[in-house]
Amino acid sequence: MRLEARDRVSRVAAIGAPLGAVVATLVISALLVRWAGAPVLASFGALLQGGFGSRFALAETLTRATPLIFTGLAAAVAFRARFFNIGAEGQLYLGALAAVAVGGQLGGALDLPSPVLFVAMLIAAALAGSLWLAIAAVLRTRLAVDEVVTTLLTNFVVLLFVSWMLDGPMKDPTAMGWPQSVSLPAELELTKVIERTRLHSGFVLALLCALALWALSKFTAFGFEARAVGANAQAARFAGIRVDATVVKTALISGALAGLAGAVEVAGRTGYVTLDMSPGYGYAGIVVAMLAALHPLAVVPAAIFIAGMFVGADSMSRAVGVPTYIADVIVAVALLAVLVATQIVRYRVRWT
Amino acid sequence: MDLLADLLDILTSVSFWVATLRIATPLVFGVLGVLLCERAGVLNLGIEGIMVAGAFAGWFAVHAGAGLWGGVAVAALAGAGFGFVHGFLTVPLALSQHVAGLGVTLAATSLAYFAYRVAFPQLTEPPRIVPFGQMAWLASVPVLGAVTPLTLLALLLAPAIAWILYRTPLGLALRMVGENPAAAEGAGINVTATRIGAIVAGSALMGIGGSFLTLAAFNAFFFNMVNGRGWICVALVVFASWRPGKALLGALLFAAFDAGQLRLQQSAAGNQVPYQLWLMVPYLLSIIALVLVARKAAYPQALMKPYRKGER
Numbered sequence: 206m207r208l209e210a211r212d213r214v215s216r217v218a219a220i221g222a223p224l225g226a227v228v229a230t231l232v233i234s235a236l237l238v239r240w241a242g243a244p245v246l247a248s249f250g251a252l253l254q255g256g257f258g259s260r261f262a263l264a265e266t267l268t269r270a271t272p273l274i275f276t277g278l279a280a281a282v283a284f285r286a287r288f289f290n291i292g293a294e295g296q297l298y299l300g301a302l303a304a305v306a307v308g309g310q311l312g313g314a315l316d317l318p319s320p321v322l323f324v325a326m327l328i329a330a331a332l333a334g335s336l337w338l339a340i341a342a343v344l345r346t347r348l349a350v351d352e353v354v355t356t357l358l359t360n361f362v363v364l365l366f367v368s369w370m371l372d373g374p375m376k377d378p379t380a381m382g383w384p385q386s387v388s389l390p391a392e393l394e395l396t397k398v399i400e401r402t403r404l405h406s407g408f409v410l411a412l413l414c415a416l417a418l419w420a421l422s423k424f425t426a427f428g429f430e431a432r433a434v435g436a437n438a439q440a441a442r443f444a445g446i447r448v449d450a451t452v453v454k455t456a457l458i459s460g461a462l463a464g465l466a467g468a469v470e471v472a473g474r475t476g477y478v479t480l481d482m483s484p485g486y487g488y489a490g491i492v493v494a495m496l497a498a499l500h501p502l503a504v505v506p507a508a509i510f511i512a513g514m515f516v517g518a519d520s521m522s523r524a525v526g527v528p529t530y531i532a533d534v535i536v537a538v539a540l541l542a543v544l545v546a547t548q549i550v551r552y553r554v555r556w557t
Numbered sequence: 558m559d560l561l562a563d564l565l566d567i568l569t570s571v572s573f574w575v576a577t578l579r580i581a582t583p584l585v586f587g588v589l590g591v592l593l594c595e596r597a598g599v600l601n602l603g604i605e606g607i608m609v610a611g612a613f614a615g616w617f618a619v620h621a622g623a624g625l626w627g628g629v630a631v632a633a634l635a636g637a638g639f640g641f642v643h644g645f646l647t648v649p650l651a652l653s654q655h656v657a658g659l660g661v662t663l664a665a666t667s668l669a670y671f672a673y674r675v676a677f678p679q680l681t682e683p684p685r686i687v688p689f690g691q692m693a694w695l696a697s698v699p700v701l702g703a704v705t706p707l708t709l710l711a712l713l714l715a716p717a718i719a720w721i722l723y724r725t726p727l728g729l730a731l732r733m734v735g736e737n738p739a740a741a742e743g744a745g746i747n748v749t750a751t752r753i754g755a756i757v758a759g760s761a762l763m764g765i766g767g768s769f770l771t772l773a774a775f776n777a778f779f780f781n782m783v784n785g786r787g788w789i790c791v792a793l794v795v796f797a798s799w800r801p802g803k804a805l806l807g808a809l810l811f812a813a814f815d816a817g818q819l820r821l822q823q824s825a826a827g828n829q830v831p832y833q834l835w836l837m838v839p840y841l842l843s844i845i846a847l848v849l850v851a852r853k854a855a856y857p858q859a860l861m862k863p864y865r866k867g868e869r
Contacts, residue, residue, distance in 0.1 A: 208651060208865060241675045289655050350844075350851040351795070353602065353655060357788040358840045369833035492663070495656060528674030533667030541646065541660045548650050 208552035222549045226542035234535045243525040255520025256513035262520075264402035268474065270505075270512035272297065272483070274411035275466030276490025277497065277504040278418050279334075283459035284491075285422070285499045286431040287438070288452050292341065292356030293463040294487025295363030296334035300464030301471045301478045302370060303333035305386045308393045308472070310375070319392040326393060327468055334464020335457045337363070342456035346449035360487070368480055377477060386478040395473040405473035412505065414462065419501040421458075431455050463487065484515075492540045498547070511536055559826035567820045575703045576819070578712075579774060581812035582704075583608070585711040586766030587790035588797065588804045589718055590636075590759035596722065596799055597755035598735035598859040602658025603643045605787030606665030607760050608767030610635045613669035615768030616778045617676065619686045628772050629707070629765055636764020637757045639665045644753035651863035662787075673778060683777040705773040707765075714762075715805035722801065731755050735857040738864040748864050763787070785840065792843040795854050807846070815839045 211218070231249075238248045256266050276293040283290040290296075308326035317325070341359065344350040370376075371384040395405040422428035430451045433441040442448045466486060475482050493511055497503035518532030567573050587604060594601040615632030619625055639661055646657040677683065689705035696702045701709065722728035730751050733741035738748045766786075771778050793811060797803035815838070821827035822835040 208649065237671065241671075291659070344848060344851075348848055348851050349854075350847050354788060354792045354795075354847060355844055358785065358792065358843055361785045361840045362837050365833040365837045369831045372833070373831065488659075488663070491656075491659060526678065528671055528678070530667055530671035530674055533663065534671050537660060537664035537667050541642075541657075541664060544646065544652050544656065544660065545650060548652055552651075554649075 208548075209555050211551065211553050214550055218550050218553075222546035223543070225549075226539070226546040229542045230535060230539045233538050234531065237531060237534060238527055241527045241531075243527045248521055248525045248527055251521040251524040252514070252517040254517070255524075256515075256517025260399070261402060262516065264399050264404040266509060266513045266516045267408050268403045268405070268512075269516055270508040271405075271408045271411050271473065272466040272470050272486045273489055273493050273508035273512055274408075274415060274505055275462050275469065276486050277493030277508050278414060278490075278501055279459045279462035279466070280491045280494035281497060281499045281501055281504055282418060282422070282431070282462070283455055284494055285435045286452060286455040287435045288342065288345070288455050288459070289353045290338060290341075290356055290456065290459045290463075291353055291491065292338060292359050292363075292487070293459075293466070293490050294483060294485065295356075295360040296337055296460050296463035297467040297470070297483055297487050298363050298367050298478070299333040299337050300330035300467030301482065302367060302375065302386070302467070303329040303464065304468035304471045305375065305389060305478050308389045309387045309477075312390065312393070319390075323393055323472075326389075326472070327465065330464045330468030331461035332464070334460035334462070334467070336460070338456045338460030338463075339453065342453045346452055364480065367478065371478065371480065375478070384480055388477045389472060393472055394476060395469070403474060407469035407473035410465075410469060414465070415501050415505050418458075418462075422501060427451070427454060463490070466490075489536065492536055495540055496543055560821065560824075563821060563824040563826055564817070567817055567824075571700060571703070573813075573816055573820060574700045576816040577809065577813045578700065578704050578708050579812075580815050581808045582708045582711045582773070583766040583769045583786055584790055584793065584808040584812060585715065585805055586762045586769065587787060588793045588808050589714055589801060590762035590766065591790050591794045592797070592799055592801060592804055593718070593731070593755050593759035593762070595794060595860055596735045596857055597731050597752045598738065598857055598862065598864070599644070599647055599752055599756055600654040600658060600791075600861050601640070601643055601661075601756060601759060601763075602655060602791065603639055603661030603665065603760065604658075604763050604790055605783060605785070606662030606669075607636045607639045607763040608770075608783045608787045610639060610665040610669045611764030611767030612771045612782060613673060613767075613778050614764070616686060616771035617672070619772060620684055625689055625772055629768055632764040632768030632772075633761040634764070636767070637761040640757040640760025640763075641753065643760065644756040647863070648749050648752045648756070651865065654861050670780065683779065685776045686772070688771075688776040689773040707769050707773050711769075712805070715801045719801040732857075734864070735859055738859050738862075742864075742866065752864075763790075766790075789839065789843045792847050796843075796846040796850055798850065798855055799857060811839065811842060811846075814842055 235245045238245050255262055257263055279293045304326045307329040312322045341352045341355045344355055345352045371386055375386045377385050377387045395407050398404045398406055430446045433446055434448050434451045438448050489511055493504055493507045496507040514532045514535055518529045521527055522529045591604060611632035614635035615628040618631035619628035643661045646652045647654050689707055691703055692706055730746045734748045734751045742748055770782055793807045797807040818835045818838040822832055
């Protein structure tokens with residue numbers, strides 16, 4: 206078999222392929238639910254009910270979607286320029302650490318007014334993510350070191366660094382030996398958007414970032430350059446675009462967004478850093494970006510969908526006893542199915 | 558100076574060299590698996606998840622009564638299965654190899670964890686199996702007498718793969734589709750089939766590498782037990798410039814560093830340093846290895862370039 210580019214996208218393929226992706230995901234997850242010995246329809250009902258079915262469920266889903274929007278944007282902006290930042294998980298943790306270091310530790314020592322401190326905290330988090338990713342970007346542009354492997358490996362380095370910090374310099378002395386950092390002061394915490402839920406104003410900040418990134422990529426020269434570099438780096442260089450500079454700039458933005466994810470998690474939800482504060486938000490952000498076809502605005506619904514799956518799987522697990530890992534399987538299968546679907550829309554398969 | 562004295566003690570102990578071989582074994586399988594895929598022109602980032610799936614599948618098969626070699630075979634099959642998925646996505650469908658590989662890793666990891674939880678819903682401790690032991694017929698040989706048959710298999714696999722790659726028509730075909738698929742096609746080689754075959758075979762090796770963890774290094778399946786070993790293999794293959802012999806040496810060198818840091822960590826002088834810094838060593842080493850060779854790395858010419866008949 207081989208692929209042939211379609212001259213024009215047929216309507217059947219444009220509608221049928223995404224629909225097929227949804228059906229394939231549903232069928233495979235249904236088989237897994239059966240395998241776990243639970244009734245399929247009741248389980249899917251519990252999943253949807255738990256993820257989207259009530260005011261509380263929805264607020265919980267949006268809370269979970271907040272860091273995913275940030276990491277999804279981080280992946281989307283980088284992948285668009287063909288800079289494969291797989292290190293959002295590490296950048297998120299560094300952002301969280303920087304937020305606590307500035308907001309909690311430095312702020313306690315300097316006695317700054319809290320709005321100033323709040324902004325300083327966000328900047329510190331963004332810088333931490335940015336500069337960390339800049340190392341991988343410079344290694345790529347200067348020494349031709351593949352960024353995929355370096356960003357993957359540095360995730361482990363960061364987690365160990367966090368563990369060290371929580372054991373030593375940033376340890377909360379009142380935490381009874383639990384590895385957690387000192388807390389942010391209450392006045393730096395993000396306000397709740399809906400009462401009696403955990404949804405905080407970080408979600409609004411995430412929406413604003415999505416909007417800003419969309420404007421940046423649509424209306425600025427940088428946005429055009431990044432897209433040109435992603436589409437064809439050689440052609441971009443020939444057209445006079447400074448490819449390496451564009452890649453480094455992209456990395457700075459991507460790392461900043463992932464770092465902000467950490468700061469917003471700390472200021473909005475946890476109040477301090479722990480080693481399990483992110484259940485893989487950095488990696489899930491890549492899936493978010495792919496489901497959104499790397500479009501900044503589409504990142505928002507994609508993140509809400511994935512967050513809903515995870516929140517819903519928790520309550521489904523309690524209701525019908527299907528392991529919560531079903532959410533990870535659904536998300537992974539959805540990713541692969543959507544990838545196949547986009548390719549089928551673009552190409553036709555010729556059997557030879 | 559204390560640290561230096563400790564280091565000398567470590568290098569002269571048999572247990573250090575046994576540990577080096579033990580740490581190297583899953584890496585040798587993994588790096589040779591990556592090598593087969595990349596020599597055929599395909600980056601396989603599915604390795605991390607495939608190793609998790611192999612670790613789980615092999616252990617579960619043995620737990621269900623399959624026998625240790627049966628477990629290894631099941632792990633290879635699981636790896637081959639995910640490899641086939643990866644091959645289908647990247648070769649005929651020509652999807653981005655980065656994204657497809659990460660997708661396979663996510664799918665394989667989550668499926669393994671899901672299957673584990675379906676099989677053992679309530680357990681906090683996984684059931685143990687009786688793992689591979691030392692080889693009685695090698696008992697009198699100093700270091701090799703203390704390792705498991707899987708380690709011996711890994712050591713023999715490197716020359717075997719070198720022989721296949723450089724001395725057989727199959728190996729020539731595999732290298733050709735990774736260097737110049739159009740020329741390979743002209744020589745009557747089926748590029749699609751050769752690439753998928755290489756990915757399936759390489760992924761089977763990755764699966765076996767994962768199963769070493771549950772069937773020899775430990776005796777049960779734990780979450781997060783692969784812990785980045787797959788990614789390290791992806792770095793090591795660049796360091797080895799895609800040659801099986803160098804891949805074996807690279808894995809051994811890496812394992813020696815890792816075994817050394819584990820022992821220094823426990824020595825009196827090494828105790829002064831936070832243990833997390835010691836644990837960073839393997840990851841940092843992999844990055845340094847990449848930086849050292851990246852500039853002059855001779856990537857297979859068609860790596861990450863999908864091939865379509867009739868296109869230039």
